Amino acid sequence: MRIFLLTLFNFLCLCSFAQTTILKGKIMDGNDNFSLPGATLRITEGGRFTVSDINGNFEFLNLPTGTYQLTVDYLGYEHYSQSITVSAGQAAIEVLLRPSQRSIDEVQVMGDIARGQAKALNQQKNNSNISNIISSDQVGRFPDQNIGDALKRVPGITMQNDQGEARNIIIRGLSPELNSVTLNGDRIPSAEGDNRNVQMDLIPSDMISTIEVNKTLTPDMDADAIGGSVNLITRAIPNRQRISATIGAGYSPVREKGMYNGSIIYGNRFLNNKMGLVLSGTMQSNDFGSNNIEGEWAKDDAGKLFMNEMQIRKYDVYRMRRSVSAAWDFDINTRNRIALNAMYNWRDDLENRFAVSYKDMEWDEDKGMYVGKLNRQTKGGIDNDKNKGKRLERQDVLNFSLTGEHLLSSKLDFDWAASYSRASEKRPNERYIAYEVKKAELGQDISDTYLPFIKDQYTDYSKFAFKELTENENNTNEDEFGGKINFRMPLSVISGQKGRLRIGARIRLKSKDRENNFFEYTVIPKYGALSTLPMQTWDAKNWDQGERYAAGGFVSKDFLGGLVLTDKSKFEKEDKPDEYLSQNYHAKERIIAEYIRWDQNITERTALILGVRLEHTSIDYTGNNVVDEEELVGEIRNKNNYTNILPSINLKHNFNENFILRAAVTTGLARPNYYALAPYVNTLMEDKELFAGNPNLKATYATNFDVMVEKYFQNVGIISGGLFYKNLKNFIYMYNDQSFNAERYSSLFPELKNPIAAGETWDFAQFRNGDKVDVYGFEVAFQRQLDFLPGKFLKGFGIYTNYTYTGSKAKGIAGEGGVLREGLGLPRTAPHMFNGSLSWENNKFSARVSANFTAAYLDEIGDNEFSDAYYDKQFFLDANASYKITRQFRIFAEANNLTNQPLRYYQGQEGLMRQLEYYKPRYNLGLKFDL
Numbered sequence: 001m002r003i004f005l006l007t008l009f010n011f012l013c014l015c016s017f018a019q020t021t022i023l024k025g026k027i028m029d030g031n032d033n034f035s036l037p038g039a040t041l042r043i044t045e046g047g048r049f050t051v052s053d054i055n056g057n058f059e060f061l062n063l064p065t066g067t068y069q070l071t072v073d074y075l076g077y078e079h080y081s082q083s084i085t086v087s088a089g090q091a092a093i094e095v096l097l098r099p100s101q102r103s104i105d106e107v108q109v110m111g112d113i114a115r116g117q118a119k120a121l122n123q124q125k126n127n128s129n130i131s132n133i134i135s136s137d138q139v140g141r142f143p144d145q146n147i148g149d150a151l152k153r154v155p156g157i158t159m160q161n162d163q164g165e166a167r168n169i170i171i172r173g174l175s176p177e178l179n180s181v182t183l184n185g186d187r188i189p190s191a192e193g194d195n196r197n198v199q200m201d202l203i204p205s206d207m208i209s210t211i212e213v214n215k216t217l218t219p220d221m222d223a224d225a226i227g228g229s230v231n232l233i234t235r236a237i238p239n240r241q242r243i244s245a246t247i248g249a250g251y252s253p254v255r256e257k258g259m260y261n262g263s264i265i266y267g268n269r270f271l272n273n274k275m276g277l278v279l280s281g282t283m284q285s286n287d288f289g290s291n292n293i294e295g296e297w298a299k300d301d302a303g304k305l306f307m308n309e310m311q312i313r314k315y316d317v318y319r320m321r322r323s324v325s326a327a328w329d330f331d332i333n334t335r336n337r338i339a340l341n342a343m344y345n346w347r348d349d350l351e352n353r354f355a356v357s358y359k360d361m362e363w364d365e366d367k368g369m370y371v372g373k374l375n376r377q378t379k380g381g382i383d384n385d386k387n388k389g390k391r392l393e394r395q396d397v398l399n400f401s402l403t404g405e406h407l408l409s410s411k412l413d414f415d416w417a418a419s420y421s422r423a424s425e426k427r428p429n430e431r432y433i434a435y436e437v438k439k440a441e442l443g444q445d446i447s448d449t450y451l452p453f454i455k456d457q458y459t460d461y462s463k464f465a466f467k468e469l470t471e472n473e474n475n476t477n478e479d480e481f482g483g484k485i486n487f488r489m490p491l492s493v494i495s496g497q498k499g500r501l502r503i504g505a506r507i508r509l510k511s512k513d514r515e516n517n518f519f520e521y522t523v524i525p526k527y528g529a530l531s532t533l534p535m536q537t538w539d540a541k542n543w544d545q546g547e548r549y550a551a552g553g554f555v556s557k558d559f560l561g562g563l564v565l566t567d568k569s570k571f572e573k574e575d576k577p578d579e580y581l582s583q584n585y586h587a588k589e590r591i592i593a594e595y596i597r598w599d600q601n602i603t604e605r606t607a608l609i610l611g612v613r614l615e616h617t618s619i620d621y622t623g624n625n626v627v628d629e630e631e632l633v634g635e636i637r638n639k640n641n642y643t644n645i646l647p648s649i650n651l652k653h654n655f656n657e658n659f660i661l662r663a664a665v666t667t668g669l670a671r672p673n674y675y676a677l678a679p680y681v682n683t684l685m686e687d688k689e690l691f692a693g694n695p696n697l698k699a700t701y702a703t704n705f706d707v708m709v710e711k712y713f714q715n716v717g718i719i720s721g722g723l724f725y726k727n728l729k730n731f732i733y734m735y736n737d738q739s740f741n742a743e744r745y746s747s748l749f750p751e752l753k754n755p756i757a758a759g760e761t762w763d764f765a766q767f768r769n770g771d772k773v774d775v776y777g778f779e780v781a782f783q784r785q786l787d788f789l790p791g792k793f794l795k796g797f798g799i800y801t802n803y804t805y806t807g808s809k810a811k812g813i814a815g816e817g818g819v820l821r822e823g824l825g826l827p828r829t830a831p832h833m834f835n836g837s838l839s840w841e842n843n844k845f846s847a848r849v850s851a852n853f854t855a856a857y858l859d860e861i862g863d864n865e866f867s868d869a870y871y872d873k874q875f876f877l878d879a880n881a882s883y884k885i886t887r888q889f890r891i892f893a894e895a896n897n898l899t900n901q902p903l904r905y906y907q908g909q910e911g912l913m914r915q916l917e918y919y920k921p922r923y924n925l926g927l928k929f930d931l
Helices: 002-013 112-126 147-151 557-562 742-748
Strands: 021-029 040-043 048-051 057-063 066-073 080-086 090-097 131-135 157-162 165-171 180-183 208-214 229-234 242-252 257-270 275-299 305-333 336-364 369-381 391-409 412-445 453-455 465-490 499-523 535-538 552-555 571-575 585-601 606-627 631-656 659-670 681-684 689-692 700-713 717-729 732-740 762-769 772-785 797-811 832-841 845-854 857-860 869-871 874-884 889-896 903-907 913-918 922-930
Touching: 021 080, 040 057, 040 112, 048 057, 066 090, 080 090, 112 131, 112 208, 112 700, 112 717, 112 772, 112 797, 112 832, 147 157, 147 165, 147 208, 242 275, 257 922, 275 903, 336 412, 369 391, 369 552, 369 557, 412 557, 552 557, 732 742
Parallel strands: 021 090, 180 229, 606 681, 689 762
Antiparallel strands: 021 057, 040 048, 040 066, 066 080, 131 208, 157 165, 208 229, 242 257, 242 922, 257 275, 275 305, 275 913, 305 336, 336 369, 336 391, 369 412, 391 412, 412 453, 412 465, 465 499, 499 571, 499 585, 535 552, 585 606, 606 631, 631 659, 659 700, 681 689, 700 717, 717 772, 732 762, 772 797, 797 832, 832 845, 845 874, 857 869, 869 903, 874 889, 889 922, 903 913
16 A cells, blocks of 8 residues: 555656646537437647547546647448637536438438447447447347346357346356456445355346446456456436336246336436436346256166155246446536436345155156156245245345446546445245155156156046145345545656556455355144145146156145244144255455556557556455254354455557457456355264365465457447456366365364274265466457448348357366366356347348357356256247337337247266256336337
């Protein structure tokens, strides 16, 4: 920190506070006054240039008084040139750009898709690093979908799904915890209990105007983004009054239920345009579900393949997603501006699950068949106003940020930000009731390993005995306070070329808590057979897996939800700490960063960004020392701190105005997941098993090499290609050791009582740092409005497509018994990813068909090749269309997952089904009003 303060002092001493001219302004669309971000502005005299920001604003510092020729270039718009005269003090102007005259029978064409692409490509073109920008208009409107569905259109990105919606983001083959997600530049905390993943299905897509994916970092960016950093940008304040509303309804065939959505936006500027305000809100309601089978394969002593577990699961899900946001700004004067942004997203996921489970299946020689446990379980929740007889999972994310921008002189500007973010997940009164047959006689049909089947003859529910009735409550909270300051001044060492020096600092204070509980209830008097309770019976007539997977009978969800478990005359409550005690923890982190960044144009066409970032991390974690999962011996507290030095260099060379070469050597890091760091120890005496956290895990450190070539088309389009290579050190994986002994225990946990007797060997599991991983690949992209084709009809077509190849090699991964496994790649690294989209539009109608393909990849490393888990290939096909009835009204229609793509995992080899879950397509129809 002393180095930063000394640098700041010297930096301010370099600044001259003489009165010179500052030229400020805004770039807007001349037709509708919308701001145009990413415009290139040049002052011919002196070779000065700048780029408009996300709100279309720009500024030229330290500009001598006089007359200049100002030019503005923007893909899809006409070239702008104007003579301007500036005097001492400060000048402010507005620049209105006109869309390029791409006329068809004297009717100008600039459709919504092309307009969205123009905004995105101009920002991408003028970014100093390698990035991808997409706008809400560019990918089409998906009001019933989350932001993750838009992200999967970006080159190098694939998404992992939950209940048919994109949730976890994988960038260039790197798993979610190796990437970062921010909202208007502020880090979004995680609502999940054990990791740092941001749930992308939590934020509605129509609340975000622009998605910026940074694939290389500059020193002023947070460094914890090895794969990439996704910045979600909310709606900008309009330059004039805007009122917009959308309503829609749809149909979900999987449960033959409806979907509903609506949103509203209001924005305007007041006080002679000194103050701006935009308010927006949205609500999405979806009543759906999924049909699922799962299995686990094993081999007997003779090497014969069989299933030792299988489940049939029917999910009924009601998902309500809501979001409200506000943005406010105020120009105090021409040199000072403050802004406030706030956003709150909350999602209620209400679920009933009916599961048939076949467990611990073994061959019985005497009976000549498999014998195992047969279980029928109903999952739900208390029947109140919140849970409504279902399991309620409420996730929410709240973000507040206050920012300021200040021109301290004609040579120095300064900005600051203070933010608070909070994420939580609450699951109150979650209930389960289960019945079982302990030694059920079962048959196995594995002639088709893609669709294995367990033959169950137990249709007489009087043979099922009561097993358990439970209720639990899970609570996870993560808070983050943040602050940052940045100073910028012109500084060039090459005469006649632009240069700028930036320094800044950032602090992040994080805390995370997981507090779960779990109770089991003894029923007074004890319940009889399953047939004696109210039941629900489910067939599989519309299951894609086949009708033979009929789930059968279960305890009614209404009966489960209506139980008054607080009635002590009927229920005896027993705490079950083995279900939660080792999982609870408390974490605090403090991250302080400083950076210095120098932008220097070497020539008029070549620019460099040199810099270094220092991040100091301090952690304070508390976990539980647990014996036999239920005896709390005590708490374990651990503190640790470390510093990472993160240099980087980015190069950008313009062969001409629209042909660009980018290259970068950067560094980044990924901090371990919260629960992996929690210093818990869970000792199972009877089973001789030990599970432990690892507070001494090192952050994964990466050195990244990137090169990208981009050719932009003036009539809105791009063709690009690039290579990337990442070297990761200290990557994190789950270590398993079946020969763990007393000596190793004492070396790892010297302060704890050693439970392992001399000569004994236990099973031990703990997250560890591996040696290194190499990730490499390439990506190509092409998008273009095909208005050069002949004829009115052909001119309306547009293409958007990209392909990414990713490979990886990992060293230092140990499997069963601590034996190193060779030839493995990094988990969650998809080798092939492809996006394709064909659109057509004119000034009234637009339509798009979009495809997304991801090849199969290793998801989890097992003890050997046979037990490895893979996420299978997936191919999605979506379509949407809209028609302008009038200038203010339009109707739209959408269809998602037309291929009925299932979620599928397999074990070891493609044929061995591990999970197969279907969601069916979804359809939506709506009306949009925009004043």
